[in-house]
Amino acid sequence: MDVRVKIGQRIKHLRELSSMSQKDLAYSADLDRSYIASVENGSRNISIVNIEKIAIALNVTLKVFFTDGNFN
Amino acid sequence: MDVRVKIGQRIKHLRELSSMSQKDLAYSADLDRSYIASVENGSRNISIVNIEKIAIALNVTLKVFFTDGNFN
Numbered sequence: 001m002d003v004r005v006k007i008g009q010r011i012k013h014l015r016e017l018s019s020m021s022q023k024d025l026a027y028s029a030d031l032d033r034s035y036i037a038s039v040e041n042g043s044r045n046i047s048i049v050n051i052e053k054i055a056i057a058l059n060v061t062l063k064v065f066f067t068d069g070n071f072n
Numbered sequence: 073m074d075v076r077v078k079i080g081q082r083i084k085h086l087r088e089l090s091s092m093s094q095k096d097l098a099y100s101a102d103l104d105r106s107y108i109a110s111v112e113n114g115s116r117n118i119s120i121v122n123i124e125k126i127a128i129a130l131n132v133t134l135k136v137f138f139t140d141g142n143f144n
Contacts, residue, residue, distance in 0.1 A: 063139055
């Protein structure tokens with residue numbers, strides 16, 4: 001599976017665990033809602049700075065973010 | 073610490089563990105040596121696609137790549 005798809009699935013999963021909407025996550029991470037949507041659907045090659053912003057907004061470390069079967 | 077610096081330190085550490093030069097890593101990951109150098113010194117906001125290329129070249133999964141005190 002393309003790593004962009006894996007990242008998108010992981011963000012969506014963690015976002016839903018936190019009962020956040022894409023709008024909530026976008027606001028917390030200081031990113032656009034349309035950007036969050038495109039990352040979640042696997043169409044963006046997201047940078048590490050934006051992955052970190054999203055991880056902080058989802059209240060997980062980068063280690064926890066990547067501790068998932070998708071990244072084994 | 074800036075996440076770009078953390079990523080750079082992690083790549084350099086794993087590269088040295090594998091006894092690879094920047095040139096070796098660049099060749100294996102199909103990236104430029106100058107790009108590897110700038111990532112290692114923390115001056116690049118690397119994308120997930122390039123992180124994955126480097127992790128594969130270093131023979132670690134993304135989970136292992138981010139399992140490090142820098143990312144806790």
